[in-house]
Amino acid sequence: MTDPALEEDLEDALAGPAAVDGVAVPGIRRARAWLTRAAEPGSVALWRWVDDVGPVAAVRALRAGTAPERARALVGVRAEQDASLADLRRAERCGARLVVPEDDEWPALPLHALTVATHTDGDGEGRRDRTTALVPPVALWVRGDPPLEPTVDRSVAVVGARASTAYGEHVAADLGAQLGERGWTVVSGGAYGIDVAAHRGALAAGAPTVVVLACGVDRAYPAAHSAVFERIVSGGGLLVSEWPPGAAPHRHRFLVRNRIIAGLTRGTVVVEAAARSGAQATARRARALGKEVLVVPGPVTSAMSVGCHELLREQESGARLVSNAAQVVEAVGSLGDDLAAPERRPTFPRDGLSDLARRVLDACPVRTGVSAERLAAVAGCDPLEAMRVLPGLEVADLVQWTGTGWRLAPPPRTGRGG
Amino acid sequence: MTDPALEEDLEDALAGPAAVDGVAVPGIRRARAWLTRAAEPGSVALWRWVDDVGPVAAVRALRAGTAPERARALVGVRAEQDASLADLRRAERCGARLVVPEDDEWPALPLHALTVATHTDGDGEGRRDRTTALVPPVALWVRGDPPLEPTVDRSVAVVGARASTAYGEHVAADLGAQLGERGWTVVSGGAYGIDVAAHRGALAAGAPTVVVLACGVDRAYPAAHSAVFERIVSGGGLLVSEWPPGAAPHRHRFLVRNRIIAGLTRGTVVVEAAARSGAQATARRARALGKEVLVVPGPVTSAMSVGCHELLREQESGARLVSNAAQVVEAVGSLGDDLAAPERRPTFPRDGLSDLARRVLDACPVRTGVSAERLAAVAGCDPLEAMRVLPGLEVADLVQWTGTGWRLAPPPRTGRGG
Numbered sequence A, B: 001m002t003d004p005a006l007e008e009d010l011e012d013a014l015a016g017p018a019a020v021d022g023v024a025v026p027g028i029r030r031a032r033a034w035l036t037r038a039a040e041p042g043s044v045a046l047w048r049w050v051d052d053v054g055p056v057a058a059v060r061a062l063r064a065g066t067a068p069e070r071a072r073a074l075v076g077v078r079a080e081q082d083a084s085l086a087d088l089r090r091a092e093r094c095g096a097r098l099v100v101p102e103d104d105e106w107p108a109l110p111l112h113a114l115t116v117a118t119h120t121d122g123d124g125e126g127r128r129d130r131t132t133a134l135v136p137p138v139a140l141w142v143r144g145d146p147p148l149e150p151t152v153d154r155s156v157a158v159v160g161a162r163a164s165t166a167y168g169e170h171v172a173a174d175l176g177a178q179l180g181e182r183g184w185t186v187v188s189g190g191a192y193g194i195d196v197a198a199h200r201g202a203l204a205a206g207a208p209t210v211v212v213l214a215c216g217v218d219r220a221y222p223a224a225h226s227a228v229f230e231r232i233v234s235g236g237g238l239l240v241s242e243w244p245p246g247a248a249p250h251r252h253r254f255l256v257r258n259r260i261i262a263g264l265t266r267g268t269v270v271v272e273a274a275a276r277s278g279a280q281a282t283a284r285r286a287r288a289l290g291k292e293v294l295v296v297p298g299p300v301t302s303a304m305s306v307g308c309h310e311l312l313r314e315q316e317s318g319a320r321l322v323s324n325a326a327q328v329v330e331a332v333g334s335l336g337d338d339l340a341a342p343e344r345r346p347t348f349p350r351d352g353l354s355d356l357a358r359r360v361l362d363a364c365p366v367r368t369g370v371s372a373e374r375l376a377a378v379a380g381c382d383p384l385e386a387m388r389v390l391p392g393l394e395v396a397d398l399v400q401w402t403g404t405g406w407r408l409a410p411p412p413r414t415g416r417g418g
Helices: A004-015 A026-038 A044-053 A055-064 A069-080 A084-093 A108-119 A148-153 A166-181 A194-204 A223-234 A251-264 A279-288 A303-313 A325-332 A355-363 A372-379 A383-395 B004-015 B026-038 B044-053 B055-064 B069-080 B084-093 B108-119 B148-153 B166-181 B194-204 B223-234 B251-264 B279-288 B303-313 B325-332 B355-363 B372-379 B383-395
Strands: A096-099 A140-143 A155-159 A185-188 A209-213 A238-241 A267-270 A292-295 A399-401 A406-408 B096-099 B140-143 B155-159 B185-188 B209-213 B238-241 B267-270 B292-295 B399-401 B406-408
Touching: A004 A026, A004 A055, A004 A084, A026 A055, A026 A069, A026 A084, A026 A096, A044 A055, A044 A069, A055 A069, A084 A096, A108 A148, A108 A251, A148 A155, A148 A185, A148 A238, A155 A166, A155 A194, A155 A251, A166 A185, A166 A194, A166 A325, A185 A194, A185 A251, A194 A209, A194 A223, A209 A223, A209 A251, A223 A238, A238 A251, A251 A279, A267 A279, A267 A303, A267 A325, A279 A292, A279 A303, A292 A303, A292 A325, A325 A355, A355 A372, A355 A383, A372 A383, A383 A399, B004 B026, B004 B055, B004 B084, B026 B055, B026 B069, B026 B084, B026 B096, B044 B055, B044 B069, B055 B069, B084 B096, B108 B148, B108 B251, B148 B155, B148 B185, B148 B238, B155 B166, B155 B194, B155 B251, B166 B185, B166 B194, B166 B325, B185 B194, B185 B251, B194 B209, B194 B223, B209 B223, B209 B251, B223 B238, B238 B251, B251 B279, B267 B279, B267 B303, B267 B325, B279 B292, B279 B303, B292 B303, B292 B325, B325 B355, B355 B372, B355 B383, B372 B383, B383 B399
Parallel strands: A155 A185, A155 A267, A185 A209, A209 A238, A267 A292, B155 B185, B155 B267, B185 B209, B209 B238, B267 B292
Antiparallel strands: A096 A140, A140 A238, A399 A406, B096 B140, B140 B238, B399 B406
8 A cells, every 4th residue: 555656756865865956855855754644753762763874764664664673663553654745745735845954944053952952862872762852853844935944043932821811912912023023033833822922913013923833734723723824824924843734733742842942943932821831841941952041021910920930030940031022132142143153242343332222223124124213113212313323333234224224234254145 | 505414414324334224325325316416327437437436435526526527527517516305305205216226126137237238348448438338327216116126127128119000009018918927027118109008018917017217207208108107106017217306308318218228128129110210229239238139020011110120130130030928038038047047947847848838837927826717818728728737837846836826936946035
């Protein structure tokens, strides 16, 4: 019952390069598509083995029954099945694709944190036998037009309670909008409450936003959010999943999925969380990945802020209080920061700026230039004040006049294309 | 025009002991009364000199014109005046007294932090010539019955904005009440907003509360709070001031007064503060005195919480987030902590308690025993649950059955009378 073309595609892939013009060859993509259905993601043992032998050899060994015992145990009877071509076609029909590490659009740098976490997890023979861990995905199903890597290059996770309050939703939406206006992408789940509020805020600002699902990208879960998900896809945002099309949102998948939200982003903002909720786990995970843990406080009278305040009270959580998007951007490394250099350059001219100039600078979008009036509105100052500080910022190579508006100047000495 | 009895009283005081049965002799009290009117408090130079030569010799030297030049300059023409007896009588008429360092009720231990701050302020000849500093008071005018030292022994400053919100006032009142129920005294100014809300909360709990005024204890400032001040005095609380009866609330006196609020207490809780308000100064001062800086967060959408969030974002402020009175008490050193030992004993049996037992323990008052039902209500648990953990707490010598209710057991090995 196997699809005969699979073995041919794999054979072809072994004969040539893994990618041509920045795009993985069909056999590689098909091998990884097969793997996303054959094994639940999050297995350290399987990911390490695939990483060692390559996806094509791994799939061939699993199908031939010659794979290591642990890998065979994880895959089980699915070794004899093949829906890889059907999955790739099903994805295509809903405007989705499988993005693999061999593609240029693979977000290798952000996800590198997961690789590091995996490799430092155990030592030699003493590696722990865990079924889920902070392991990278073998591939990501992506629905939406923009390439994945540039979309999540400057991104922040905004997460929180499903049973959020009006305050939490207001703050999440405001963060989503303000981050979007500053050229930062929101990454979150698709749940009720804080997740969807953050996405709606980004949508309101006309900014891309990324939903990481615990089911197939062709499914809307919860169903009530199908319209929002459609707007996200048509608005330049993405739906992302480790599971193939049609996969159901099983409960354990949400926990496995959460590491992708942390992994893709530069930091995680927790907006509302109940006492002893998943907020601590979220913070620990982000911190383990070397990402910023940012927490929005709330009224001490609100049960939905208790988890946030717990995080801020725990020294070891490494959590930092943030009140607005400017503080989030400041924490995750704003303009001029290179992805590879987590620390801000100490001599960066920004350091000497006045409070007003800094606010105007923080208000500048990354992509499309906007008017000084708009900058002033975001920065909370008079348009004349904004116009007074903009020339100085331009001389310092911090902002650019596009001919129609002001935007951030590209960071100096970057090796990355725009 | 000088009162002839002053010189006689001073002469008498030089001949005998400074205090008899824990009460300062009349000449000492009169000398210090004279000093509180002769010089504005907060002068490092004057306080050091009085500390060196003693109050009686200091007053005699000032009146004879033989005092050091700097002290003479601070006192000026007031050296020739004397209202000390009139001030003491005026205080007596409104139920007040002058508490001096020679009295047993002088809060020497809490105020010791101010002495330390003064002595480490400069070095030898290089002492800075500052008019105000973290210098102890030469005496304190106190209105209200209870002795000062036991009243402020376990006390916390609750301070914040005058232009507070309903949220801030609710939290301050709740803190005041909950601290009072736990046997802790609130210390604050008498201002609108957070100050008076904290006092009202303590009053509602039937607990003593202390108002530190920037004017005479016979004056109500603001006048709108005269009824509250009367209720505080009749309810076992105190009005305290460095200035003699009749003194006006000059603007600069509030800043000088603030160090007394920090000095008398084990920690300062900031409830609401606007951006760039006095909150940072409050925190720095408390920290300089080695006292805890505790901050209540609020909605990030509230302008009156911006200063609180700024404090929590500054690593160097040393500020800790608190959400309720139990966390305040935990931070300032709860039961069993000795005043002289700022660190909690590591082997204290409390460490091994369950979450429930800890909550019930935190709910126990220090003085009057209460029912298990009352403890359960404060601890937020079922009365049966409270009754289940109380015997264990009793065996561990953490709580006591008074015959009519439960209260905290006195700390072990304490040298202080109850």
